[in-house]
Amino acid sequence: MNILITGAWxxxxxxxxxxxxxxxxxxxxxNEADALPCDPTWPVGLICNGLFLHHPIEQxxxxxxxxxxxxxxxxxPMDYVQSHGIEIHNARGVYSAPMAEFAVGSVLQxxxxxxxxxxxxxxxxxxxxxxxxxxxxxxxxxxxxxxxxTECAKRFRxxxxxxxxxxxxxxxxxxxxxxxxxxxxxxxxxxxDVLILTVPLTDETRGLINAARLAAMKPDATLVNISxxxxxxxxxxxxxxxxxxxxxxxxxxxxxxxxxxxxxxxxFPNVYITPHNCFSGENNSLRLNKLIVNRIVATGL
Numbered sequence: 001m002n003i004l005i006t007g008a009w010x011x012x013x014x015x016x017x018x019x020x021x022x023x024x025x026x027x028x029x030x031n032e033a034d035a036l037p038c039d040p041t042w043p044v045g046l047i048c049n050g051l052f053l054h055h056p057i058e059q060x061x062x063x064x065x066x067x068x069x070x071x072x073x074x075x076x077p078m079d080y081v082q083s084h085g086i087e088i089h090n091a092r093g094v095y096s097a098p099m100a101e102f103a104v105g106s107v108l109q110x111x112x113x114x115x116x117x118x119x120x121x122x123x124x125x126x127x128x129x130x131x132x133x134x135x136x137x138x139x140x141x142x143x144x145x146x147x148x149x150t151e152c153a154k155r156f157r158x159x160x161x162x163x164x165x166x167x168x169x170x171x172x173x174x175x176x177x178x179x180x181x182x183x184x185x186x187x188x189x190x191x192x193d194v195l196i197l198t199v200p201l202t203d204e205t206r207g208l209i210n211a212a213r214l215a216a217m218k219p220d221a222t223l224v225n226i227s228x229x230x231x232x233x234x235x236x237x238x239x240x241x242x243x244x245x246x247x248x249x250x251x252x253x254x255x256x257x258x259x260x261x262x263x264x265x266x267x268f269p270n271v272y273i274t275p276h277n278c279f280s281g282e283n284n285s286l287r288l289n290k291l292i293v294n295r296i297v298a299t300g301l
Contacts, residue, residue, distance in 0.1 A: 001025075001044045001065065001301045006032050008049035008069040011289050019296060044301060047292060050075045057081070067295050069288060071095055071148070071279075074201040074228060089295055093147045094288045098281030099226050100151035103196050104159075106224050106250035106272060111135060115272075135159040141166060141192040143208075144199035144227065145179050152196050164188055189216045194224065201228035211236035220246040226278045229254035241268050252278040 003019065005012045007030040016026050024045075027038045033054045040055070045065035057063070057077050066081065066088040073090060081088050109115065111133040120127050140156045142149045145167040153163045153175040165179035166188055173179055180188060185208075189195070195217065199205045209223075209232040217223070225232060234255055240247055242264075250272040251265070257276055265271055 001296075001299075002042050003027075003045040003047060003065075003296075004029060004036070004038060004043040006030070006046075006048040006051055008032060008051075009047050009288065009292060011285050012047070015289060015293060018293065022296065024296070045296075045299075052076055065299055065301050067292055069292075072200055072228065087299065087301075091288055091291060094284055094291060095279035095281070096147040096151040098284065099148050099198075099278045100155050101281075102252065102274075102278035103152050103224050103226055103250075104155045106252075107135065107194055107222055109272065110222055110248050110250065135161055138162070138193040139164060139191050140194040140196065141188055142176075142196045142198060143167075143185070144197065145169075145171075145173070145176065146198065148226070149196070149198040150175055152198065156194075161194075164191070186213065186216065189213055190218070192217055192221055194222045197223070197225045197227045197231055199227050199231060201230055206230050207233045209233065209237070211239065214240040217247070219244050221248075223247075223249040225249070225251050225253055227253060229257070238264060241270055245270055248272070250274075252276055 002025045005016065005026055005028050012028060016028065019026055027042075029037050032048060032051045036055060040059035041061050043060060044062055045067070046060070046063065047067045047069070049069045053075055057080050063084075063086055066076070066086060068076070068088070068090045071091050071094065073088070076088065113129050113132060116129060135156070136159060138159075139162045141164045142152050143166045145153070145165040149165060149167070150173070153165065157163060157175060163176045165173070165176040166182060166185050167179055168182050170179045170181045197209065199208070207230065211233060214236055229251075237249065241249060248270045252274045253276050259265060259273075265273060
């Protein structure tokens with residue numbers, strides 16, 4: 001198989017010789033926005049992330065296999081992929097552990113007021129807080145019960161939380177108290193002390209967390225978004241944050257990234273912002289390398 005590999009796979013060059021020893025031919029493109037190093041009809045397989053943001057998929061006329069380095073499919077024209085019978089895989093499981101740890105850490109920093117104590121440390125100020133909250137006994141609703149959502153459930157379970165999953169594929173899973181269908185979202189939200197968003201961005205999930213659903217949540221609920229920014233109706237979220245100071249949000253993803261310097265999100269005391277960083281973990285490369293090499297072995301092309 002002729003494979004075009006991009007720098008979206010950080011360790012690609014360490015594994016090209018191994019891939020070629022399997023009988024494949026490879027070319028490498030460091031920056032996906034640059035000109036292609038080969039005729040677009042040459043590759044049968046691609047290992048990439050946002051390549052189609054810069055190079056129309058239609059020009060890859062012999063394409064039969066895509067391995068993404070991302071967990072999401074939202075940078076890929078999936079209608080075209082499916083209609084042309086192209087085999088496609090994401091990096092499922094590679095980033096799940098650090099993302100789940102990030103979700104737990106986000107809630108803990110809010111419940112335990114870590115930013116407050118950090119600022120006091122800087123000011124050499126000794127001041128106690130008597131309003132710290134406990135995770136024990138809280139209801140955590142996880143919207144999206146795939147690999148990331150399941151890893152979140154495993155970790156919140158350690159804190160003796162009640163775990164309710166909401167997913168398009170409801171099922172029995174010992175790591176959740178229950179997994180409900182997406183149609184049960186509205187009846188589930190009022191019970192949520194914490195809402196974790198791990199759903200992929202699709203036409204069905206865009207704007208899923210709208211004004212009505214935000215209003216249905218508890219005034220002191222915590223929203224954690226580690227999926228995609230557009231899953232939330234941002235103007236509705238701004239309104240909820242502005243009118244309900246006890247409502248908190250830990251946001252790692254946004255509809256437009258980076259967010260503008262004048263975005264009001266920066267200034268809300270009940271918002272905790274990170275720059276699409278929740279997936280980062282020192283073992284990602286090991287997991288991604290193993291996944292990609294094994295996938296190429298298994299593809300049979």
